[in-house]
Amino acid sequence: MTGMLMVQGTTSDAGKSTLVAALCRWAKRQGVNVAPFKPQNMALNSAVTEDGGEIGRAQAVQAQACGLPPHSDMNPVLLKPSSDMGAQVIIQGRVLNQQDAVSYHAYKPKAMQAVLESFQRLRQQHALVLVEGAGSPAEINLRDGDIANMGFAEAADCPVIVIADIDRGGVFAHLVGTLALLSPSEQARVKGFVINRFRGDIALLQPGLDWLEERTGKPVLGVLPYLHDLHLEAEDAIDNRQPTKTSQPLNVVVPVLPRISNHTDFDPLRLHPQVNLRFIGAGERLPAADLIILPGSKNVRADLAHLRQQGWADDIQRHLRYGGKLLGICGGLQMLGQRIDDPDGLEDQPGSCAGLGWLALTTELKAHKQLHQVSGHLADGSAVSGYEIHAGISQGSALASPFAVLSDGRTDGARSDDGQILATYLHGCFEQPSALTSLLNWAGLAQPAAFDYHALREADLERLADLVEQHLDQATLRSICGIEAKPHA
Template sequence: MTTLMVQGTTSDAGKSTLVTALCRWLRRQGVAVAPFKPQNMALNSAVTEDGGEIGRAQAVQAQAAGLAPHTDMNPVLLKPNSDIGAQVIIHGRAIDSMDAAAYHDYKRVAMDAVLQSHQRLSAAYPVVMVEGAGSPAEINLRAGDIANMGFAEAVDCPVILIADIDKGGVFAHLVGTLALLSESEQARIQGFVINRFRGDIALLQPGLDWLEQRTGKPVLGVLPYLMDFHLEAEDAIDQRQATKTGELLKVAVPVLPRISNHTDFDPLRLHPQVELSFVGPGQAIPPADLIILPGSKSVRADLAFLREQGWEAAIHRHLRYGGKLLGICGGLQMLGTRIDDPHGLEGAPGSSQGLGLLEFATVLEPEKQLRNVRGRLCLEDAPVSGYEIHAGVSTGAGLNGAVHLDDGRSDGALSADGRVLGTYLHGLFESGPACSAVLRWAGLREVRTVDYQALRERDIERLADLVEAHLDTQRLRELCGVGHA
């Protein structure tokens, strides 16, 4: 049984991408591999087959490995709900909210959960492909580390270090990171991967030769920059837009401080007939056909922020002029008359007045609702699938069922005038027929159906192709314990 870990010199260096690529590359060779991330800090999460939640990056890596997502793939998930605190999720279940100091003390317990999950995966799969978090050289986080070298030392596994040349300073990143590790940690680094290179590789070769001579570590390969490439972001919002022509539906999404599961909007960003705008602090909501209120980890605080930005008035003006409004999860809760947090789950206990656009109220309860669901959308009776992740329990006469679920429940609401739609369902736009129905409802006349799942599969395959073409696959096989091709 082999464990191989990918660590990065920085956040967004390409750790998630490389683990995804290696999982699909191994699967192509008939090797059973499981992805693993000891500790993840992200507000983008997915519901697993065993009824818990993990980071979305690990769900995509599971797809690359041909597996259903499982809580053991990400045993510790931190979901920030303030600048100094986060909800702590262990084995898929929220156990408490902690500030940074309290979590630092808790890390010994969290490490036990990490090692339990790793042991189970190691017993079930010949290869466990591990993703680190941030950088192993973050000095202030090294004590009690469970996310990078602390984990690698505990399970005695080799490490690949990846750096993003597109950021600049790639040799300083690699050499500097190596220099800040202990001797035993340095010995774990089995090679470097350079990510997102553009240009003539011959011009980079002198630097690669210098790096190998300076560190005594091999460069396992240089991955080129991929154009028109999409892989769900672990945390940062991907705002890249392709050039689009013809009739475009204008969609605006206010970016709330604790926006969650913004990967919901990737299918819209990639749709050839949608012009998607993320509206940041201090910006006015532009003229749009559809405004979408996204999910939120701190609904009452984010609703207050929305009002401070003047966006509530803009939303009412948008509706008066015939625009459409969609709320997803926390965005749905904002559409109601009231949000109560009696237990202080997302901040100080209290209540907030909602936008009052739909007749229902929400109470935040300690037991989080976690489900993968299927059903039919009230628009065109379109089939839809997705997932629920929310602490809110919503009740009221206005909940007339935007989605009729296969388990017999109904979800969300459509206003009497047909302009306001709300649902708890994340992943709404990943279902082609449901996405098309929403776009037609919002005003797009002739909609081209896009197969988002096929797009994701295409890009996972492209990543595996890059491994074959640009990395030292023989050395990778050795590190994975799978021998010769």
């Protein structure tokens, strides 16, 4: 029988994504054919799969931990919010439609069918499937028709472990309270607890662990220490952590739009030793910088209106006047053009709006979303790779001077005549070391240090697997997962 295990959390950001990634690499180390799975994800950070679909970015990282290319079955339901009341619904990698909360609740039984189909396909292909829950299983208002947590676990007959973040405080209340709010059959499904982000002497925590096991009858599988400088791509929240920088870094500014998407694009910049990256939120003006980047957006016209309301368009105009560089990525590319048309209301109400007008191009949103994994080269010949996720089709004379020439014969994006403005549809364009060096040089950094983002992520996955081996009960984990012990060398 194929092994399986689901990681649920007492809260959002308890460490579910990280623990699943850690367990994926731990299992891979033991020679297990393992795959990640998340039934339902709500996130604006997404990735393109090998089968031309779209899944949450966290599942793409977990796939890397397994040594697999990402596949749409790994996250069969993806919800991408475009407003406070509605979201784009993506089923098995393909856009279904736009739905509000009430409509989606009625659709959940069909979504569950897709979830179970994808899960069974993964079980047929892999010896172990590691499942990530969403939020908390104790959200009472979401229990009816749940497909993300215990609703899925019950339907799939999947064992569960629950993780809680001790750094937040109240960890024992979180775990006991979560368990108490589950039904008897769901409580029986919970096979143990993991406590995350512990700082200090474990001996001081031991009385609490003993009490927890006695109170609940569930084992504590282990306590994971707080891991400093861990940089795995965030599922949703923007990561503002900055490693130590050089004395004269390149200053990069990213305005945070209400529906900013794929902000993980900026992780290679944030982590680069010579780049000072700042995310600027509502109520702040854009400070002086070498480079301003307009990010992706799930509602481009509404986010462009927000940008203007904040006075950021004036700040960018001043930035350009003083010789600063400007880059637009995906939705940011569309904003830099002359007009954005959404005749079918794919992101909001049907309509059009004027763009910022700094590039001679227009964009129309089309129902068929462009999903491509791509590679190619920049104008200076530097290798670049990334992925396209966009509904907009852009046209105009600015595209005659492209950002990149792609290996499939297409061109991507635009470069202004004076070279001050670049625009691209390529998410992940900073991840290739050669492209990162080239773009930093264009932005004004004379001698960019070599930086390999993929190697850093791989090293962090190895660190996570080390933690599992050092701090979690290996034998109990293997027993719960249904996999054999690692053979002795």
